Amino acid sequence: MFRLSLTFLFLALPAAALAQGTAADYERAAKLGALVRDKVVRAKVEPHWYDKDTKFWYHNDLVAGKKEFVVVDVIKGTREVVAEVDLPKGASELPAAGPRQRRPRQDRGPRAESPDGAWTAFVKDHNIWLRERAGGAETQLSKNGSAGDSYTGAFFWSPDSKKIVAIRRTPGGDRRVTLVESAPKDQLQPKTSTYFYLKPGDPIPQPKPHLFDASAKKEIPVDDALFQNPWDVSFEHWAPDSSRFLFFYNQRGHGVARVVALDAATGKAEAVVNEECKTFFDYTNKLYLQYFDGTGELLWMSERDGWNHLYLIDAKTGTVKTQITKGKWVVRGVDRVDVAAREVWFRAVGIDPAQDPYHVHFCKVKFDGTGLVRLTTGDGTHTVQYSPDRKYLIDTYSRADLPPVTELRNAADGKLVRELERADWSALLKAGWKAPERFAAKGRDGETDIYGLIFRPTNFDPKKKYPVIEDIYAGPHDHHVPKEFRALHRNAQSIAELGFVVVRMDGMGTNWRSKAFHDVCWKNLGDSGFPDRIAWIKAAAAKYPQLDLAKGVGIYGGSAGGQSSTRAVLAFGDFYKVAVSDCGCHDNRMDKVWWNEMWMSWPVGPHYAEQSNVTQAHKLKGKLMLVVGELDHNVDPASTMQVANALIKADKDFDLLIIPGAGHGSAETPYGSRRRMDFFVRNLLGAEPRGK
Structure with a gap:
């Protein structure tokens, strides 16, 4: 109805009334939402998998409130429109979860209880204490904690329960911003409020790891020369043989990023990975670290060659074993690491030189840099949903000038099984969009x-x-x-x-x-x-x-x-x-x-x-x-x-x-x-x- 009246308005108004900035222009701008609403169909596929992940169904919302149900057999590559879905018992009622950026942590994170259950660590009077499970005897482990430099309660026990790393953190500033609400809804007089808000140059909290011999009840001194001025310390990880404790260090100013290893016996610190940038290390978007204990390796993300790529590094020596990805394109994020298959599944931008370099594509590659497979190819930016067994993927891509196209692809080689949907925008175009x-x-x-x-x-x-x-x-x-x-x-x-x-x-x-x-x-x-x-x-x-x-x-x-x-x-x-x-x-x-x-x-x-x-x-x-x-x-x-x-x-x-x-x-x-x-x-x- 609106489309017809709007068309009539354009035809009926005299030329002078079509000048820019008129009431008609404002009215048209205000009604854009109504103009485009529900004008694109077949744009979204939400799969419901069943029959041992060999089939799925979904529905399309069509015009005038109509629905269309579709059943897909991934083995046969068939797509069939059905009147209704007879869903077998046990079928998945939810679409398979899409990929998400993860920062893996092999450890369970900080824990107060030692792995053997003999000790519990806790903070009292700003210091670390140990409580013996048998008998409840308490022993003060640290002596250097204070109100201005207290231990946080973040404890990392070695697998053999003999060593413990604790984080001591100096507090930062306490800058507050004060706001005035001049016309509150519940009273006549203005209200003030304050909130915590550090600004550039302010003192920031500074966490540092401290190493203790729990069995000898003493601290092992650690030279902090490699992590003197932390913006953050994270990705804490013990080697499985309890010989080393590793962590990620991000220096304030973001020009230095390191993976530091502390020798559990001596406290000696070594930089396993050392990134010193002339400008900045983009930790907010381009930080990825995963330890592989079984092979003594780690996966690291870096822009060291001028583009954001993945590297396989020897966790003992820091030597780059393989630059896993390379080229004048960018790894956008890691979605999955298959340790058994030694394979990384990731998102990339700029990987297709014939397309807009910001288009997101999905790929996988072996740890040794071979076997790069592009799982998506269409000219657009992509999102994917994997089947529960990850053998297939549903790929949806679009552009600013192309409504969504949805395809079923084989996750082994990225080959197209069949196109599922091509969004219909005819009603949108007909409305004048x-x-x-x-x-x-x-x-x-x-x-x-x-x-x-x-x-x-x-x-x-x-x-x-x-x-x-x-x-x-x-x-x-x-x-x-x-x-x-x-x-x-x-x-x-x-x-x-x-x-x-x-x-x-x-x-x-x-x-x-x-x-x-x-x-x-x-x-x-x-x-x-x-x-x-x-x-x-x-x-x-x-x-x-x-x-x-x-x-x-x-x-x-x-x-x-x-x-x-x-x-x-x-x-x-x-x-x-x-x-x-x-x-x-x-x-x-x-x-x-x-x-x-x-x-x-x-x-x-x-x-x-x-x-x-x-x-x-x-x-x-x-x-x-x-x-x-x-x-x-x-x-x-x-x-x-x-x-x-x-x-x-x-x-x-x-x-x-x-x-x-x-x-x-x-x-x-x-x-x-x-x-x-x-x-x-x-x-x-x-x-x-x-x-x-």
Whole structure:
């Protein structure tokens, strides 16, 4: 019904009423959700396995509330539509679980009781004590614990119950952020609240392992030269013969990552794996460590050759036995390690040079680097579901311009058994929906391809000109342009409906390309990939004359995108002329410690101030609206207010929208979203919103 009336509206309105930023444009933007709802069918397969995992059934939700039941025989490779499913007793009622990133721990983790059951370790008066199970006698094992440097209760017993490693941790700072809720729902007067929030440069908790001889009731001194300044200590593991204790050490500043081994007899520390990076070790995404006790090996993930790959390492000597994966592509994550078969199942991006390098594919390979099998091949980004016996996989792939395709594949060799479903989007296209265009152009170096999307209004007229607005998020922890099919990219498409072309791309400094591509962000978050973004937008405008750059480009983003969008009109104000910045972490010294020290490093140096929107506020060109929620628990709202203060001191005109009671992402509230749209209509289209 809506589709018919909308079509009539387009035909009936006079040409003057089709000007950009009109009430009709706002109405169309508001109804996008209804326009696309339930318009794509056959897009999802949830298998229910039975008959010893040789068959499964699923159902398709079709138009008008209809359902279709399908039975698949994986041995015969048949697919049959049935009226109903006669499910045998004992059949699985749930789809097989898909892969998930795991960080395996062969040990059970910290435990107070010794493996032989003779002792229980506990903390009293900040020190470690042992309680004898037979008789209950208690013995103080450590003497150096104190209120400012206490043992934590994390104990790691050797398999022979003779040695114990305990973690002693110095406390960090106690910085708190205070918020004012100006209009609480339950009372007239404002409320204040505080929450724990460490910032870059603050003292952080520092855990260190200490080794004890439980049988002799004494500490074995350990030289901590290899782990003096920990950000974290984890992946604790005893060798099965109790000869060594191993752990992962991540140094503050993230330039050093080690697997350290402590000799159980002498306390001597050795680096089994030593990664010393000139920039950063991406522990948040690219850390994988698994010990193989039976063969004295470990599996390690590293970017040491410039790309994120897997290595098999001799756990005794630290020698690389095999670089398991290699090439100008990236391991995205490990899904499964089959120790018996000496095989790794993993996700990869960029492995198919003919496809978008961000497309996720599933693969497996032998520990010796041979037998690489791509389990997925279709031109899109993939998700998979394995059969319970892992002999088959159901592969679903899609792109921004391709609805999901689902296939049944053999997990032994990746060969296609049969196609199961190809999503039907005919109703979506008939309703007037248009897919965003995938577009690639060279970045700042003239060589590297930058990938993004172009969103046009559904009533796009190739004879008209459209100002360009960039939707930016440049956080280095990931890439941010959606690769999978979505019927609705709400923000981008809604803003485009007002008479704009909206673009989104991943510039240098974002994740999941080469190490060099990623390193651009290091101590340089203000860059935000802008040289690549500007080159990309200019290339798009050169190809499509409808993209109008004459009045400058608009830009918006939230959180790290809020930081970047403000930076655009401070540092690149000759190109970007209108910006809306929501809940921005405008000064990296004001934001959470882990995220900012990850990319900006430690200690805090002059580069933090150089990257700050506060120190650069006097360079503002064009129009800027700052948006912030007063109850933001993610980014300190004071970060936005400090930019506002600096702009006032520099006598710069700007808009400031504070939303009472709102948290992080306040521009995504209905009011914040509407104000953002209005700001672009006024300042890029030169019109009053909704024809006021």
